C-alpha cells in the first residue's frame with residue numbers, strides 16, 4: 040500500500056506544460072495543437088531552399104526521423120525560414136491543461152498604431168471601391184500596432200498567458216532569423232486556423248473566414264451573435280470563397296476530398312468564426328505537408344480572390360510589409376508528415392518592441408467601421424497576453 044505524506048511534493052507538471060516551460064527565446068521553436076506539442080531546440084542546419092522537393096530530399100538524407108521547423112512568409116516570393124533542429128521533443132496536447140503561471144506586469148511605454156484607425160477605415164473604403172470597379176471579389180486587409188516598451192519585453196510570460204487563455208488553439212513561438220544581431224526575434228501567437236496537416240495518408244485543412252465578436256459575459260447574447268454569423272449572407276460568401284479555393288488547389292494532389300456543404304461555428308475566447316474542415320488522402324510519399332501547404336498558401340482567408348489581384352491590392356493599400364504575419368508556421372518531416380498553421384493572432388517580439396497585427400476579409404457589403412472593430416477584437420489576443428487594456 041502506498042501512502043501520501045503531507046511532505047510528498049505535488050505531482051510534477053504534466054508533460055506538455057514541462058515542454059512549454061522548457062522554451063526560452065533564441066533556444067528554438069515550440070508548437071502546440073490538438074494533436075500534441077513539439078519543442079525543437081537548436082539549429083543543426085538551416086535549409087537554404089524551401090522548395091518542397093529539395094526539403095524532402097534533404098530530410099530523407101538526414102534520416103527517417105529528420106524534421107524541419109520554421110515559418111513561411113505571407114509573400115511566397117519572400118525568403119522563408121526553415122531549420123533542422125538539433126533536438127526534438129514531443130508531448131501530449133496542452134488541451135485543457137491549466138497553465139497557471141503568474142502573469143508578469145505589463146510593459147510600460149507607447150502603443151503606436153500603423154496605420155491610425157481612421158486610415159484603416161479608408162483602406163477598407165478603397166478596397167470596396169476597387170471591388171465596385173470590378174475584377175476583385177475579396178481582399179484581406181490588415182493593420183498593425185507597435186508596442187514600444189521602456190525595457191525589453193519577455194515573450195515567455197506572453198506565451199504562457201496565451202496558453203492559459205486558450206490552450207486548445209494552435210500555439211506557437213518560432214525563433215526567427217536575427218540577421219546577425221544578438222537579440223532574439225520571436226513570432227508568437229495563438230491561432231485558430233490550421234492551414235494544412237498531413238499525418239500518414241490523412242490530409243486536413245481547416246479554413247476559417249467570417250467573424251463576430253463574442254459576448255462572453257452574456258451567454259444568450261453570445262449565442263445570438265454566433266447564430267447571426269452563421270446566418271449572415273455576407274459572411275457565408277466571404278467563407279465560401281476560401282473553401283472553394285482550398286478545395287480547388289487540393290483536388291489535383293489529394294484523393295477522396297471531402298468538402299462539407301456548409302460551415303459550422305468555432306469559438307476562440309474572443310471571436311466566433313465560420314469554419315469548414317476539408318479532408319482527403321494522399322497516397323504517394325512524395326507529396327509532403329510542405330508541398331501541400333505551399334500549394335494552398337496564401338488562401339483567401341489571408342489574401343483574397345482572385346489571388347494575384349488581391350495580392351497586388353494588399354501591396355498597394357497596406358502601409359507595411361507583413362513579413363511572417365498571415366504566413367504559416369509549423370513543421371514537415373522526412374516521411375512527408377507535418378502541420379502548418381496560419382500565422383494569425385500573433386506578434387513579433389524583439390527587444391523593446393512588439394509588433395502585433397490583425398486583418399479582416401473585405402467583400403462587397405463590408406462596412407469600414409465594422410472591419411476596424413473586428414481587427415480590434417483580433418488584436419486583443421496579443422494585447423491580453425501582454426496585459427495591456429487599450430488597443
Ligand SMILES: C=C(O[C@H]1C=CC=C(C(=O)O)[C@@H]1O)C(=O)O
Nearest residue numbers: 248249250340383397398399400
Ligand atoms: C486575417 C485574420 O483572420 C482571418 C482568419 C479568420 C477570419 C478572418 C475574417 O473573418 O476576416 C480572416 O480571414 C487575422 O486574424 O488577422
